[in-house]
Structures are given as structure tokens and as C-alpha cells.
Amino acid sequence: xxxxxxxxxxxxxxxxxxxxxxxxxxxxxxxxxxxxxxxxxxxxxxxxxxxxxxxxxxxxxxxxxxxxxxxxxxxxxxxxxxxxxxxxxxxxxxxxxxxxxxxxxxxxxxxxxx
Amino acid sequence: xxxxxxxxxxxxxxxxxxxxxxxxxxxxxxxxxxxxxxxxxxxxxxxxxxxxxxxxxxxxxxxxxxxxxxxxxxxxxxxxxxxxxxxxxxxxxxxxxxxxxxxxxxxxxxxx
Numbered sequence: 099x100x101x102x103x104x105x106x107x108x109x110x111x112x113x114x115x116x117x118x119x120x121x122x123x124x125x126x127x128x129x130x131x132x133x134x135x136x137x138x139x140x141x142x143x144x145x146x147x148x149x150x151x152x153x154x155x156x157x158x159x160x161x162x163x164x165x166x167x168x169x170x171x172x173x174x175x176x177x178x179x180x181x182x183x184x185x186x187x188x189x190x191x192x193x194x195x196x197x198x199x200x201x202x203x204x205x206x207x208x209x210x211x212x
Numbered sequence: 213x214x215x216x217x218x219x220x221x222x223x224x225x226x227x228x229x230x231x232x233x234x235x236x237x238x239x240x241x242x243x244x245x246x247x248x249x250x251x252x253x254x255x256x257x258x259x260x261x262x263x264x265x266x267x268x269x270x271x272x273x274x275x276x277x278x279x280x281x282x283x284x285x286x287x288x289x290x291x292x293x294x295x296x297x298x299x300x301x302x303x304x305x306x307x308x309x310x311x312x313x314x315x316x317x318x319x320x321x322x323x324x
Contacts, residue, residue, distance in 0.1 A: 134314070141299070142256070142314035188255045200246045200301075203255025 100125035104189045104204030111211055117162075117176040119207050121189030124170065129191040131172040132201065133164055136186040148172060149194060184211045216300045221319040230287045232318050234300030237281045242304040245276060245283045250297045250317070259298075260285070287320075295322045 104121045111117060123129050130149055134142040144157045146164035154164050161180050165173045172189055189204040217235040224230045236245070244263055248256035260267055262274040262283070273286040287294060297317040 141316045144313075186253070190255070200248070200258045200261055201256070202258065206253065206255050208253065 100191075100202065102189060102191055102202055102204045104207060106207060107205065108208045109210070111179050111209065113181055113211055114178045117174070117179050117183070117209070119174040119187055119189075119209075121172045121174075121204055122170055123172075123191045126170070126191070126193070128169060128194050130194050131166060132190040132192075133162075133172065133174050134188040134190065134203075136188065138185075142188065146174070179211045181211050184209055215313065216302055216315050218298075218300050218315060218318045220316065221321065223321045223323065224290055225323050226291055227289050230290050230294070230320060230322075232285045232287075232298055232300075232320070233282060234285070235282045236300070236302045239280050239302050240304065243302045244304060245274065245280075246301045246303075247272070247274065247283075247285045248299045248301065250299065256299060256314075290320075290322045292322050292324060295320060 101124045130147060132147045133145040135145050136142050145162060146154055146156055148154050148166045151166055151169055154166060161183060162174060162176050174187060176183060187207045187209055190201040192201050193199050218232065222230065222232060244261055246261040247259045249259050250256040260269055260272050260274045262276050264276050264280060267274045275284045275286065283300065285298060297319050299314055299317040301314065
């Protein structure tokens with residue numbers, strides 16, 4: 099069965115520090131991968147999506163970047179965190195080239211920038 | 213991209229049936245309608261998906277009229293543990309639907 103792992107679960111970082119969140123998927127190949135951010139009490143905002151290794155599309159200009167060094171690995175990074183980067187970050191995957199189906203989300207990372 | 217409109221919040225009592233309606237007037241031919249459930253500090257969880265008419269699984273039913281411009285998620289006999297945010301999404305993940313927009317969802321409060 100397919101599983102998605104996301105870590106860490108919680109993170110407290112000072113302003114100006116770097117960030118690296120990792121997400122891996124097991125049990126599937128060639129998935130579409132996504133990073134979402136959710137502010138408190140709000141909906142999910144799509145940050146990045148990837149349809150293949152090294153292929154990253156950004157939806158929102160921001161202080162963050164994403165990379166996909168391997169087929170089932172997706173990394174969210176920042177060189178210098180801002181207070182506004184605080185939020186709940188979710189990684190997700192979906193089957194590529196399949197209209198039917200949905201997203202499978204990881205358990206999320208709660209990031210607090212202080 | 214099909215935009216969706218849902219009620220911001222709903223209240224119910226244990227044992228009642230809850231129906232949450234979502235409007236998606238500009239749904240495209242290839243779009244599917246998918247509902248997700250999210251608990252606090254967790255990722256959204258897939259509940260049900262449909263294209264037209266009615267779909268039922270062990271958790272919920274999804275009713276889609278012929279024009280597909282709306283859909284209704286039906287939760288039978290809700291319990292306190294069904295208190296969550298419910299999102300309606302419309303899109304085709306196979307052809308760019310990965311830009312599907314998550315709205316604010318519907319906050320369902322189930323009371324004892």
C-alpha cells in the first residue's frame with residue numbers, strides 16, 4: 099500500500115534561520131507531488147507541485163523553494179525564514195496522468211517562526 | 213479552474229443526517245468532484261469522489277445532479293467524531309487539475 103511520510107511534525111525556528119522539510123512517498127512510482135500551506139482557520143494554499151524529478155512549478159511567489167531530487171522525495175526549503183512563513187505545511191501526492199482519484203496527504207509539519 | 217462555494221459552517225446533533233452542498237457552476241467536462249475531511253492539525257483525508265449521479269461508500273454518499281453544477285455530501289447519522297472541516301474540490305488531476313483550489317471548507321460542529 100502507498101504511504102506518505104512527512105517530518106518533522108513540529109518545528110520552532112528563529113527568524114532568519116534556514117528551513118528544510120522532507121516528504122517521501124512509498125508504494126508508488128512517478129507520483130505528482132505537492133506542498134501546501136495552511137494558515138490557522140484557513141483553507142489550503144498550493145505552494146509547489148512537481149510532475150517529475152527536477153520539475154518544480156511554483157504557484158505563489160514567496161520566500162520558499164522546493165526540490166525533487168528523487169522520484170518519491172519532495173523537499174521544501176528556505177534560506178532565511180520570515181515570521182510570515184509560520185503555518186501548517188502539508189505534503190501530498192496523487193497518481194500521475196489520472197483524472198480520477200484524489201490527493202493523499204501527509205500528517206503535516208507545524209512551523210512556528212519566532 | 214472550477215471555483216467552489218460551500219457554507220462556512222453547519223451545526224448538527226448526534227444521530228442526524230448532515231447534507232453539505234457545494235456549488236461549482238463552471239465545472240469542466242473532465243472534472244471530478246471530490247470531498248475531503250480535515251481534523252485539526254491533520255492533513256485532509258479523502259472521503260468520496262464522483263462524476264455524476266450518486267456515489268455511496270461506507271462513510272458517505274455523494275449526490276450530483278445532471279447539470280453537475282452542484283453536489284451534496286451526505287453524512288448519515290453523524291457522531292461527535294465527525295466534527296471537522298469538509299472541503300469540496302473540483303478538478304481533473306490528470307490534466308492540470310493539480311492546481312485545484314481548496315476553499316475555506318465547511319466547518320461542521322456535531323453536538324451531543
